[in-house]
Amino acid sequence: MTQLKTKSIFWHRRDLRITDNKGLYYALENSDVVQPIFIFDSTILQQLPSDDKRVNFIYQAVQKLKTAYLDLESDLLVYFGNPVEIIPQIASELDVQKIIFNNDYEPKAILRDQTLEAILKQRKIDFKGCKDHVIFEKNELLKPNNSPYTIFTPYSKKWKEKLKDEDLKNYNIESYSFKLMNKNNNNELISIEKIGFRNSINLDSITPKIEDLNIENYHLDRDYPSKNATSRLSVHLRFGTISIRQLVRKAKTQNDVFLNELIWREFYQMILFHFPDSVHKSFKKNYENIPWKNNEVQFKLWCEGKTGYPIVDAGMRELNETGFMHNRVRMIVASFLIKHLLIDWRWGETYFAEKLLDYEQASNVGGWQWAASSGCDAVPYFRIFNPISQQVKFDGKLEYIQKWIPEYGTEKYPKPIVDHKEAREKVLNLYKLVLSN
Ligand SMILES: Cc1cc2nc3c(=O)[nH]c(=O)nc-3n(C[C@H](O)[C@H](O)[C@H](O)COP(=O)(O)OP(=O)(O)OC[C@H]3O[C@@H](n4cnc5c(N)ncnc54)[C@H](O)[C@@H]3O)c2cc1C
Numbered sequence: 001m002t003q004l005k006t007k008s009i010f011w012h013r014r015d016l017r018i019t020d021n022k023g024l025y026y027a028l029e030n031s032d033v034v035q036p037i038f039i040f041d042s043t044i045l046q047q048l049p050s051d052d053k054r055v056n057f058i059y060q061a062v063q064k065l066k067t068a069y070l071d072l073e074s075d076l077l078v079y080f081g082n083p084v085e086i087i088p089q090i091a092s093e094l095d096v097q098k099i100i101f102n103n104d105y106e107p108k109a110i111l112r113d114q115t116l117e118a119i120l121k122q123r124k125i126d127f128k129g130c131k132d133h134v135i136f137e138k139n140e141l142l143k144p145n146n147s148p149y150t151i152f153t154p155y156s157k158k159w160k161e162k163l164k165d166e167d168l169k170n171y172n173i174e175s176y177s178f179k180l181m182n183k184n185n186n187n188e189l190i191s192i193e194k195i196g197f198r199n200s201i202n203l204d205s206i207t208p209k210i211e212d213l214n215i216e217n218y219h220l221d222r223d224y225p226s227k228n229a230t231s232r233l234s235v236h237l238r239f240g241t242i243s244i245r246q247l248v249r250k251a252k253t254q255n256d257v258f259l260n261e262l263i264w265r266e267f268y269q270m271i272l273f274h275f276p277d278s279v280h281k282s283f284k285k286n287y288e289n290i291p292w293k294n295n296e297v298q299f300k301l302w303c304e305g306k307t308g309y310p311i312v313d314a315g316m317r318e319l320n321e322t323g324f325m326h327n328r329v330r331m332i333v334a335s336f337l338i339k340h341l342l343i344d345w346r347w348g349e350t351y352f353a354e355k356l357l358d359y360e361q362a363s364n365v366g367g368w369q370w371a372a373s374s375g376c377d378a379v380p381y382f383r384i385f386n387p388i389s390q391q392v393k394f395d396g397k398l399e400y401i402q403k404w405i406p407e408y409g410t411e412k413y414p415k416p417i418v419d420h421k422e423a424r425e426k427v428l429n430l431y432k433l434v435l436s437n
Pocket of ligand 1: 222230231232233234235237238261262264265266268325326327328330331334352356358359360361363364365367368371
């Protein structure tokens, strides 16, 4: 009797690469034939403007991925629509027994996956998630009492202790690539216009090579926004165009401070998984009682980079123009919005979510709640970044400021919209009052 072949779909989501891709490797190892697919999720895309930089990034990454599969005599099938409807349809068209993918820890993604799992279960199709986006996921790294860590330092210590060579395995598919479904000549990639978008960035210009990445002086230079001293890999980690294992293998031997930043990323992924409510609610409950001023005119000036505080304005203009902002400046602008203007951190989080190319819900909510002092391991409420001394310390030669504010030093540059000292005192008194109740 001939044995039936196991056919699977491998569904690329936030892992737009073939190299060192755990889920893809697992799919090939456990199937006879694998068809890779990608879906432009219409439920997400409908909410975005037509020049959204992230869709551009994804589109170009998908183009590259398709080419990489064609080079292996296979192909990436690309769809546009709601995955909850499309996946079951393709599964029956291709008559597959398994759908394999890499896990996503955002609450909406988890809900979508649970819905799909239930639908597919009725049809006796396996729906299997793998760990690829992080080194340790879900309940793999808990406190001795089996509850999740909420403080970074003990978490990172345990993370390092637990790390073994096998956690950093390179999932090279070379010996399995013959199992990829053969290409069919009629699979043109849907055009970016057809999905409602237009080109606005060039992926090649923002794609550093890990081999060329120099992190030797990272710990010395990373806080200076005018120096090109950070990796700029956040967007690639977000969409999985690089592998976190590949990056940790490098960081582990080259720079411990850099490794710690990668662990912060995992810490926030873990927090989001265990505390999905933190997307909308302060992690520390008593911070829900802050009476925000939420002045819309001041919020608009902050968004446009017109607060009269140069380091804040330079950061916001960098964000608006490029979709990126340096980490030190992210902390300063967030602190300014919350603790100088007394505007709800959720307004800032939402604005960053619209603009950041590297927008990652876990890190963004984590970063904003950190700045608001309401997060799990946040800056204390009385620590208020002084935008003037931060500028002197981290952009003393005004290089960053002059790059983003051409009218700096002229009459055209606005006067400060609030007085630093006054704003600081006001917020300190308010926080003290609310938090002591
Ligand atoms: C208010 C606020 C919002 C933020 N929003 C995001 C976001 O939406 N997406 C995002 O990826 N990062 C976010 N960060 C974290 C950090 O600013 C960026 O990861 C970093 O600036 C990206 O630049 P890089 O790749 O050159 O970082 P590098 O300094 O080269 O760091 C290497 C990698 O480590 C990770 N990392 C570094 N710092 C942090 C951090 N503080 N928290 C979590 N991960 C970190 C990132 O994946 C980064 O690519 C936010 C920080 C703040 C204060």
